[in-house]
Amino acid sequence: MTGRPQGTNDMPKGLLFVRNLYAYDDLEFFLVSAIATILLVRAALAATGWPQLGGGTIHFAHLLWGGLGMLIALILFMAMQGRLWRQLATLAAGIGFGLFIDELGKFITADNDYFFEPTVAIIYVVFVVLLLLARAITRERTVSPQAALVNAFDLAKEAIIRDLDDSEREHALALLALCDQGDPVVRDLRTMLEHLPLSGSRTSVYQRMKHALERLYRSLTRRSWFKTIVVGWYVIVTLGALTSPFVSGGDVADLDFAERGELVSAFAAGVLVLIGVIGWRRSRLIAYRWFERSMLVTIFLYEFFAFYKDQLTAVFGLVIVLVTYATIRLMIREEEAAEAARVAAEAARVAAETAGSAAAETGGRAAG
Numbered sequence: 001m002t003g004r005p006q007g008t009n010d011m012p013k014g015l016l017f018v019r020n021l022y023a024y025d026d027l028e029f030f031l032v033s034a035i036a037t038i039l040l041v042r043a044a045l046a047a048t049g050w051p052q053l054g055g056g057t058i059h060f061a062h063l064l065w066g067g068l069g070m071l072i073a074l075i076l077f078m079a080m081q082g083r084l085w086r087q088l089a090t091l092a093a094g095i096g097f098g099l100f101i102d103e104l105g106k107f108i109t110a111d112n113d114y115f116f117e118p119t120v121a122i123i124y125v126v127f128v129v130l131l132l133l134a135r136a137i138t139r140e141r142t143v144s145p146q147a148a149l150v151n152a153f154d155l156a157k158e159a160i161i162r163d164l165d166d167s168e169r170e171h172a173l174a175l176l177a178l179c180d181q182g183d184p185v186v187r188d189l190r191t192m193l194e195h196l197p198l199s200g201s202r203t204s205v206y207q208r209m210k211h212a213l214e215r216l217y218r219s220l221t222r223r224s225w226f227k228t229i230v231v232g233w234y235v236i237v238t239l240g241a242l243t244s245p246f247v248s249g250g251d252v253a254d255l256d257f258a259e260r261g262e263l264v265s266a267f268a269a270g271v272l273v274l275i276g277v278i279g280w281r282r283s284r285l286i287a288y289r290w291f292e293r294s295m296l297v298t299i300f301l302y303e304f305f306a307f308y309k310d311q312l313t314a315v316f317g318l319v320i321v322l323v324t325y326a327t328i329r330l331m332i333r334e335e336e337a338a339e340a341a342r343v344a345a346e347a348a349r350v351a352a353e354t355a356g357s358a359a360a361e362t363g364g365r366a367a368g
Helices: 023-049 060-081 085-101 117-136 144-159 166-176 184-194 205-221 224-246 258-279 284-309 315-368
Strands: none
Touching: 023 117, 023 284, 060 085, 085 117, 085 144, 117 166, 117 284, 144 166, 144 184, 166 184, 166 315, 184 258, 224 258, 258 284, 284 315
16 A cells, blocks of 8 residues: 655645735725725716716616626636736726716615715715725734645746746745745745746836836935935825815814814824834834825725815825825835845745754764
8 A cells, every 4th residue: 555655745635715815905906996986987077067978868877887897807807817817807896896886876865866965975884894894804814834835826826927026926935934844845836936037037118117116216215315205295295184174264163074074084194194103213114004004094084075075176186195005005015025035035044054954963863
């Protein structure tokens, strides 16, 4: 009777739940895309006098286009492989869901009233619940060796479609550092990843621009004035949002519902910015994450009240907020890649020391 080959992977099979460690990025992208769609649609309709697509008794509600967007997302999720298509599917799903839920007022009123005022508050509650659900599903827990290996394979699969960049490979190696280092699958996958060609070796215009920006960022983080600019920008933005309800004069008692909402949400965003400033001494990554939370409060709360008050002019503020949010996300990914590189380097050092100690022990026993 032939036994199981020595060194074969002993991980349990038939795992029912394996977390995608990067799912929150996609869920967050979905929510931001949906919110931006709602705000942009309402701003465009207000600017054009609330036109009706169709004629006579025919009306093509944008709920139909929302259904089409979600259908496209389902087809892409089911039919295509690769990170690019997953991101496009997530974008299509977010736009589709935004177009769908924007017409909620028509389906909760007897007279199909799109302008039913509580609709905006209901939509807001829906997105807050979705955000909390996304965070609950993807919140950081102890990563099991099985989950780490599955997610590392997911990144390795991406390498077949396109060359990985430095940060992606470092993330994969950091995940493998959490796995059983004696597993031959882990060793083979590590060897493959270490010898993969990286996208940085290409000379396309896009790659040259990308790596030039990365080098610029690294050089900026080493300069003392960079901290002042980043922190100062967020303080200015927050103070601007905090004082906006008072620009026209008056006191708190004279503020209406939307203006009070702006004031409260701006204060909450300001507190998060302050925590980020305090945390800067410990880690740039910690500060950036608090700044990101501040931007999410702005997107989910402040912009809600801004559009409630004036849908057309608030769209310009939304553009600034989304650009700032995207910038922070890029800076977070850069810092996470650096942290992953440090973890991978430490794991490699420990593995080398362990291998050296084992070799010395084996040699000692052989000599004895």
